[in-house]
Amino acid sequence: MTVTQHTYARRGVLRLGTRRSLMATTQSQMVADRLTALTGATVELVGVTTFGDVTKAQLSQLGGTGVFVSALRDKLIDGEIDFAVHSLKDLPTTPDPRVVIAAVPPRDDPRDALVGPGELAGLAAGARVGTGSPRRVAQLRALRPDLEYVPIRGNADTRIGKIASGELHAVVLASAGLTRIGREAEIAEVFEPDAMLPAPGQGALAVECRAxxxxxxxxxxxxxxxxxxxxxxxxxxxxxxxxxxCSAPVGAFAADAGHILNLTAAVVALDGTRSVRKSTAGDLSAAMDLGRDLAAAMIAEGAGTLMGERIH
Known part of the structure; x- marks a missing residue:
């Protein structure tokens, strides 16, 4: 054991804060098991209810940012938990000086997936497709403007259940999340980034603790x-x-090839008719600079006008 491991062995069990949904607890348990395998640490999960779990409002109406995160961070700062696991795409991009992302584990599939009777191209005109994400709606409308896109909330089981009930014909969810809860067999189509750019950080987890x-x-x-x-x-x-x-109609994906990152991002008008899409490439060590430069190029091409003048 290292000195660090001995120190935490003396502290006793590490308390890992997690949202209470099946998906959240499943991915948190994955992290706990991996940490135990690598370090020998003993970890217990502590369920936390967040504002995003109890509100009935659509996340796009709330701005999305931080609604699943704040309660976990409060528990961290109060010392009620030792660390937390978040879906990285839910984390606000503004740093919180009280906490640090101590680890980003290897990413799972970043792509979006369609659950339904068949692929998107095969759905009848007017079919109802459920998703709570403006980013997905904007890109889906670009692909199939003749479908009806319905805002939905709830866990994966609830959303998929709307297909069986006849309320919806299909739903779009993150491929990684479906796989983590054992529902990958229900995926009818996985969207490649060329067709639908994922949310920044989608498929990845953030392990956060006190600074x-x-x-x-x-x-x-x-x-x-x-x-x-x-x-x-x-x-x-x-x-x-x-x-x-994180609820804005912005998609981004960075694929690495050796020491090179190939970064593509897009802002898509909510009606799907217009978009600004740009790509760049550079060294892994320059990831932040790549993101800043690509965003500047997108703003120069009018990306702000596609987001209701959000960008200044």
Whole structure:
């Protein structure tokens, strides 16, 4: 054992804060199991209810940013939990000096997926497709403007259940989330980034703890994947530089090839008729600069006008 491991063994069980949904607890347990395998630490999950879990409003109406995160951070700062696991796409891009992202584990599939009777191209005109994401709606309208896109809330089971009930013909969800809860067999189509850019950070997790807790930061660092961290840093820097929240119609994806990141981002008008899409490439070590430069190029081409003048 390292000194860090001995220190945390003396502290006893590490408390991992997680939202209470099946998807959240499943991915948090994955992180806990991996940390135990790598370091020998003992971890227990602590369920936390967030504002995003209890509100009935659509996330796009709330701005999306932080609604699943604030309660977990409050528990961290109050010392009720030792660390937390978030879906990285839910994290605000504005840093919180009280906390630090100690690890970004290897990313799962970043793509969006369609659950339904068949692929998007095969749905009849006027079919009702459920999604709570303006980013997905904008890009889906570009692909199939003749479909009806319905805002929905709830966990994956609830959303998929609307197909069986006849309320919807299909729903769009994150491929990684469906796989984590064992529903991947119901995926009818996975959208490649060329057709639908994912949310910045989609498919990745963030392991967060209190700033200044150097021993825990070191321990959790065993989970970190530098290549994933570089990719999601580039994507989230685009989002931050565009001054857009995580519910904005912005997609971004960074694929790494050796030491090179290939970053693509787009802002799409909500009606799907117009978009600004740009790409760039550079070294993994320059992820933040790549994101800033790409966002600047997009703003120069009028990306702000596609977001209701959100960008200044």
């Amino acid at each position: 200044g807790d150097d021993e825990l930061i070191e321990l959790l660092g065993a989970l970190d994947d530098p290549r994933t961290r570089a990719a999601v840093t580039a994507e989230r820097t685009v989002l931050a530089a565009l001054e857009a929240g």
